[in-house]
Amino acid sequence: MLLAKRIQKVSASPTLAIDAKAKQLKSTGVDVINFGAGEPDFDTPDYIKEAAIEAIRKGYTKYTPASGSPELKEAVCDKLRKENGLEYATKEVIINCGAKHSIYNIFQVLINPGDEVIIPSPYWVSYPEAVKLAGGKPVILKTAEKAGFKLSASTLRRRINPKTKILVLNSPSNPTGAVYSESELRDIMEVAVAKKIFVLSDEIYEYLVYDGIKHVSPAAVIPEAKKWTLLVNGVSKSYAMTGWRIGYTAGPAEIISAISNLQSHSTSNPTSIAMKAAYAALTQPQQMLPQMVKAFEERRNYMVEKLNAMPGVTCRKPEGAFYVFPNVEGALGKVYRGKTISTCMQLADYLLDVAQVAVVPGDGFGIENYLRISYATSMENIQKGLERMAAALAEGVVPKGKK
Numbered sequence: 001m002l003l004a005k006r007i008q009k010v011s012a013s014p015t016l017a018i019d020a021k022a023k024q025l026k027s028t029g030v031d032v033i034n035f036g037a038g039e040p041d042f043d044t045p046d047y048i049k050e051a052a053i054e055a056i057r058k059g060y061t062k063y064t065p066a067s068g069s070p071e072l073k074e075a076v077c078d079k080l081r082k083e084n085g086l087e088y089a090t091k092e093v094i095i096n097c098g099a100k101h102s103i104y105n106i107f108q109v110l111i112n113p114g115d116e117v118i119i120p121s122p123y124w125v126s127y128p129e130a131v132k133l134a135g136g137k138p139v140i141l142k143t144a145e146k147a148g149f150k151l152s153a154s155t156l157r158r159r160i161n162p163k164t165k166i167l168v169l170n171s172p173s174n175p176t177g178a179v180y181s182e183s184e185l186r187d188i189m190e191v192a193v194a195k196k197i198f199v200l201s202d203e204i205y206e207y208l209v210y211d212g213i214k215h216v217s218p219a220a221v222i223p224e225a226k227k228w229t230l231l232v233n234g235v236s237k238s239y240a241m242t243g244w245r246i247g248y249t250a251g252p253a254e255i256i257s258a259i260s261n262l263q264s265h266s267t268s269n270p271t272s273i274a275m276k277a278a279y280a281a282l283t284q285p286q287q288m289l290p291q292m293v294k295a296f297e298e299r300r301n302y303m304v305e306k307l308n309a310m311p312g313v314t315c316r317k318p319e320g321a322f323y324v325f326p327n328v329e330g331a332l333g334k335v336y337r338g339k340t341i342s343t344c345m346q347l348a349d350y351l352l353d354v355a356q357v358a359v360v361p362g363d364g365f366g367i368e369n370y371l372r373i374s375y376a377t378s379m380e381n382i383q384k385g386l387e388r389m390a391a392a393l394a395e396g397v398v399p400k401g402k403k
């Protein structure tokens with residue numbers, strides 16, 4: 001085999017099969033409702049686009065320091081101080097090419113072969129693969145729906161061993177939408193600090209929280225927490241800027257400096273023009289966010305209500321992000337159009353074939369019997385897609401002899 005061992009260990013995304021099929025159907029003119037989206041359906045605000053256009057016109061089109069532009073780092077420090085109660089110096093901040101890149105870099109600079117990284121499941125698909133790429137071992141800790149899909153400090157304490165190097169926390173979570181409270185985070189950070197493990201805190205959905213819930217940064221919950229936290233955030237989800245590829249990391253200067261070295265030999269600086277746009281996003285008044293959050297909250301409420309009315313489906317109300325994560329166990333084991341459907345992957349396939357609705361099966365996020373349904377699409381699409389889904393699920397027949 002020509003390929004390096006490191007890449008052979010990395011799995012292709014199990015969600016891609018459905019996505020490819022949805023796209024293929026769409027290209028043949030089928031009216032597919034895509035609930036697979038991982039990005040806001042809103043456009044990047046004009047004031048942000050204008051900042052990028054001005055950057056190009058003014059010739060801000062050359063290399064910057066590999067760790068990102070000083071002004072954007074300052075803007076990140078200001079944001080963290082004002083909104084998260086965290087004091088970082090610019091040498092403790094680095095700008096990366098999207099939050100995914102931030103996460104990749106952190107694992108590359110912290111993991112030695114065999115080091116363990118605790119990842120609560122359901123998890124965002126890229127964490128285990130990025131750990132493997134760094135030579136580490138992902139240790140998946142299952143969380144239960146009845147615990148709000150959250151890891152408890154006591155479970156964490158029990159699972160830490162001398163090889164444990166990092167815990168991944170993602171609040172608000174993709175795919176469950178779960179948001180950790182301040183006291184839950186305090187308990188977790190007390191364990192992390194006592195056991196001397198790092199916490200990679202992925203806060204990319206920070207602003208997308210509902211019902212008046214407040215996002216809290218783990219680094220801020222106890223004084224010693226900051227030293228052990230690698231805070232990851234970016235502009236992708238909050239400013240509808242997924243394509244601009246700007247994320248950032250805040251953490252101890254020694255680690256940030258190592259990431260800067262890595263970045264200087266890999267990507268170099270994130271795109272200069274996109275950094276100007278991100279600077280505008282962080283420093284100008286938030287114009288789009290309240291509208292976007294309101295629309296997401298309405299869509300979430302509608303989805304949760306409709307899903308709970310579907311046969312075999314139960315859906316908890318997520319506190320954040322833009323996904324619902326219904327339990328479809330009750331819809332499995334039934335016969336649909338002559339075929340028994342026993343897994344959520346098969347159910348996702350059936351929904352695409354029969355209802356032309358694309359949803360993501362839970363398997364990819366490390367859990368069975370769930371679907372991830374994104375509400376980053378219009379209310380009209382949501383209404384249409386859920387109607388079709390309800391009709392398709394109503395066709396399920398319980399096989400004889402099974403309750």
Ligand SMILES: Cc1ncc(COP(=O)(O)O)c(C=O)c1O
Binds near residue numbers: 038235
């Ligand atoms: C939990 C989580 N973290 C990180 C990212 C990556 O964000 P970015 O587009 O900034 O790389 C995503 C994107 O889907 C995500 O869902």
